[in-house]
Amino acid sequence: MCGIVGIVGKSDVNLQLYDGLTLLQHRGQDAAGIVTCDDDRLNQQKATGLVRDVFRARHMERLKGNFGIGHVRYPTAGSSGPALAQPFYVNSPYGIAMAHNGNLTNVHEVVDEIFQQDLRHINTDSDSEVLLNVFAHELHKLHKLQPKAEDIFTAMRAVHKRVRGAYACVALIVGYGIVAFRDPNGIRPLVYGKRETEKGTEYMVASESVALDVLGYTLVRDVAPGEAIYVELDGTVHSEQCSENPSLTPCIFEHVYFARPDSIMDGVSVHKARLRQGEHLADKVLSMRPDHDIDVVIPIPDSARTAGQTVAHRLGVKFREGMVKNRYIGRTFIMPGQKQRKKSVRQKLNAIELEFRGKNVLLVDDSIVRGTTCKQIIQMARDAGAAKVYFASAAPAVKYPNVYGIDMPSANELVAHGRTTEEVCKEIGADWLVYQELEDLVVSSSGGKQKIDRFDCSVFDGNYVTGDVDDEYLNDLHAERNDAAKRKKADVSAL
Ligand SMILES: O=P(O)(O)OC[C@H]1O[C@H](OP(=O)(O)OP(=O)(O)O)[C@H](O)[C@@H]1O
Ligand SMILES: NC(=O)CC[C@H](N)C(=O)O
Ligand SMILES: [Mg+2]
Numbered sequence: 001m002c003g004i005v006g007i008v009g010k011s012d013v014n015l016q017l018y019d020g021l022t023l024l025q026h027r028g029q030d031a032a033g034i035v036t037c038d039d040d041r042l043n044q045q046k047a048t049g050l051v052r053d054v055f056r057a058r059h060m061e062r063l064k065g066n067f068g069i070g071h072v073r074y075p076t077a078g079s080s081g082p083a084l085a086q087p088f089y090v091n092s093p094y095g096i097a098m099a100h101n102g103n104l105t106n107v108h109e110v111v112d113e114i115f116q117q118d119l120r121h122i123n124t125d126s127d128s129e130v131l132l133n134v135f136a137h138e139l140h141k142l143h144k145l146q147p148k149a150e151d152i153f154t155a156m157r158a159v160h161k162r163v164r165g166a167y168a169c170v171a172l173i174v175g176y177g178i179v180a181f182r183d184p185n186g187i188r189p190l191v192y193g194k195r196e197t198e199k200g201t202e203y204m205v206a207s208e209s210v211a212l213d214v215l216g217y218t219l220v221r222d223v224a225p226g227e228a229i230y231v232e233l234d235g236t237v238h239s240e241q242c243s244e245n246p247s248l249t250p251c252i253f254e255h256v257y258f259a260r261p262d263s264i265m266d267g268v269s270v271h272k273a274r275l276r277q278g279e280h281l282a283d284k285v286l287s288m289r290p291d292h293d294i295d296v297v298i299p300i301p302d303s304a305r306t307a308g309q310t311v312a313h314r315l316g317v318k319f320r321e322g323m324v325k326n327r328y329i330g331r332t333f334i335m336p337g338q339k340q341r342k343k344s345v346r347q348k349l350n351a352i353e354l355e356f357r358g359k360n361v362l363l364v365d366d367s368i369v370r371g372t373t374c375k376q377i378i379q380m381a382r383d384a385g386a387a388k389v390y391f392a393s394a395a396p397a398v399k400y401p402n403v404y405g406i407d408m409p410s411a412n413e414l415v416a417h418g419r420t421t422e423e424v425c426k427e428i429g430a431d432w433l434v435y436q437e438l439e440d441l442v443v444s445s446s447g448g449k450q451k452i453d454r455f456d457c458s459v460f461d462g463n464y465v466t467g468d469v470d471d472e473y474l475n476d477l478h479a480e481r482n483d484a485a486k487r488k489k490a491d492v493s494a495l
Contacts, residue, residue: 001258001334001405002086002101003027003207004190006069006170006178008231010199011034014063016215017070021051021206024231026260027101028072031085035097036068040175042095046071046085050330067233069172071099074334076407076481077107078125087172088129093140095146100128101207102166102188102405105468110134110163114186117335121252132168132432135159149230150240152179156228156242160184164466166251166404170205177232180205184243185465186225187251187404187456189265193217201233208263222266224248249465252455255445256301256395257333257366258406266452271306273445274366277394278310280440281364285315285392286435293360294390298322300365300377307394308364317362322355323377333369334407338483345376357385367395368435369408370427371415378429395428396438397421400462401477402470408459409430409481411474 004022007013017034025300033046041158045059046264051072055063055327071086078084079131087097104110104127114120118137120131138155139147152173160183171179182190193212204217212219223229226243250266251258285292296318299308302325312319329348332341355361361381368374374391381389397416402408411417416424425433438460446452456465479485 001027001074002099003070003072004099004101004168004170004205005207006172006180006205006210007202008067008178008233008235009202010197011066012064013066013068014060015174017057017063017068018051018060018202020211021070021072022071022313024207026331027207027258028074029334030075030080030336031073031082032071032085033085033099033233034063034068034070035062035087035089036170037172037174038065039173040095042097042169042174044087044088044089044097044350046082046087048080048082048085053317058177066176067172068098069097069170069178072203072272074407075336076103076405077127080336083124084126088126088132089131090136093136094176096132096136096139096171098128098132098171100131102183103403103472104128104131104163104167105165105466106163107165107404113162123316127165131159131163132171133171134162135171135321147173147176150376151238152230153228153242160226160243164468168207168471175233177230178205178224178232179228180225181228181242182225184226184246185249185456186246186266187465189248189250189254189259190223191219191265192221192223192229193219193401197422201235201304203235203237205229208259208265210260212261213262219264244489247454248452249456250452252282252441252445252457253395253402253406253459256441261306268445268447269450272447274306274394274443275310277436278307278364278448279314280444281307281392281394281434282311282314284437284440285311285318285362285434294320294362294387295359296320296355297362297364298355300363300373301325301368304364304394307366311364311392315362320355322352322361323349323380324352325349332373337487338370338372341370341372342490345373349377349380351380351384353384353486356381358387360390361386364392364393366393367398368393368415368424368428369398371424374428374430388431390430390432391425391434393433393435395436395441396460397424397435398459400459401474402459403464403473403477404458406459407481410478410483413483478481
């Protein structure tokens with residue numbers, strides 16, 4: 001789940017891009033990059049690491065220009081090394097840089113096609129580099145010395161025909177402006193906003209509205225599925241639907257885990273969705289255990305804090321922040337290897353004993369994926385003297401791989417894959433385990449201003465909205481990206 005940002009401003013945009021990326025850091029911790037354009041020169045800084053480590057004062061000084069784009073990366077294709085940090089760049093036509101959130105599902109076919117038909121070389125195993133080259137090729141084909149909005153939209157229409165999967169993107173075209181676009185299913189989020197300054201209106205696109213809020217931009221709206229929005233350097237905005245069959249099916253896991261609660265996505269407040277998740281979860285607890293003996297509800301920080309509050313309220317029991325989080329450790333789930341994830345959970349969370357001793361505690365987390373977090377937390381709760389440790393997940397059991405920008409490539413790394421709830425309960429060491437019903441999760445996310453008929457719930461139900469993901473694809477993905485395979489790749493590249 002990467003984070004992307006793009007700004008067409010009236011003065012240097014480097015600091016705004018930096019701040020925007022910091023606000024999206026929760027979406028990707030592996031690498032960060034910014035590209036700005038000053039007259040006809042691109043300035044770039046990208047590397048592995050967190051935003052605060054990648055950009056030094058000397059880089060920021062160099063990143064001159066009134067328009068630019070940025071990216072924070074959480075890898076789902078290729079390695080996590082510096083060569084795959086984004087934005088990517090191609091020099092022809094015009095000079096284009098691109099930042100991508102999502103994952104293409106037909107990348108192998110497209111790579112062959114790009115080489116055989118378009119005579120283009122892809123130098124990394126990043127799907128984002130492929131996407132950039134498809135866009136560049138389609139724009140090049142039109143052979144316009146000065147591209148107009150309609151040319152960009154024509155290229156975009158061709159891109160949607162060639163690639164499949166999830167892609168929320170922002171591209172910078174040297175000398176012209178930025179283009180924001182979203183795949184025909186709108187799987188990954190993308191919003192745009194504007195702000196007035198003395199020098200005129202500035203425009204910003206970002207993965208999440210929180211970045212607009214904090215930088216003083218007003219949210220205009222979401223980029224629609226299949227739509228492209230082109231902002232020229234003078235601030236002229238063009239938009240067009242470029243897909244033949246757009247249909248909004250956003251990824252529901254954004255509401256469960258990825259997004260910040262203060263973001264609004266496709267009209268849905270993530271905070272509200274999580275509050276509703278907690279209510280539904282409590283109702284399920286009450287229906288299964290009307291005479292429950294829970295003394296206290298303790299959320300697992302950070303992501304379960306919101307749902308935990310409504311679980312406790314609905315159950316009529318105390319809510320206590322009994323787990324303290326070390327704010328200097330990043331998100332563990334999006335770390336690249338299991339060893340690092342395991343170690344980080346203990347470094348990150350610690351129990352306040354007096355909230356546990358002698359009590360029947362209900363631990364609430366947003367989800368259980370590999371089981372890394374809950375296993376250790378349950379043990380911590382026991383070590384802190386809890387009498388009974390119950391566990392509630394605000395999402396249903398995660399049983400299937402994700403192919404749209406979340407690095408869950410292997411079913412057998414998921415603790416609930418092929419296991420019943422009772423078996424998972426035993427595996428994680430809880431006294432009782434309850435999962436949210438998928439129907440209730442969907443209802444929790446559907447309450448926004450615009451009615452969303454369908455979500456991508458593939459990690460819960462195995463239905464992939466792009467319709468092209470079959471067993472063969474999933475087997476290849478597993479072989480390429482399971483933890484052991486990634487470790488092997490990393491060892492080789494370290495030689
Ligand atoms: O079952 P697992 O594989 O452990 O994955 C699920 C856990 O990982 C995430 O937390 P994370 O630490 O990444 O981020 P957070 O601080 O936002 O909760 C998520 O919130 C769960 O706690
Ligand atoms: N999580 C994402 O959005 C990843 C983007 C892209 N597939 C990459 O691996 O860099
Ligand atoms: Mg968590």
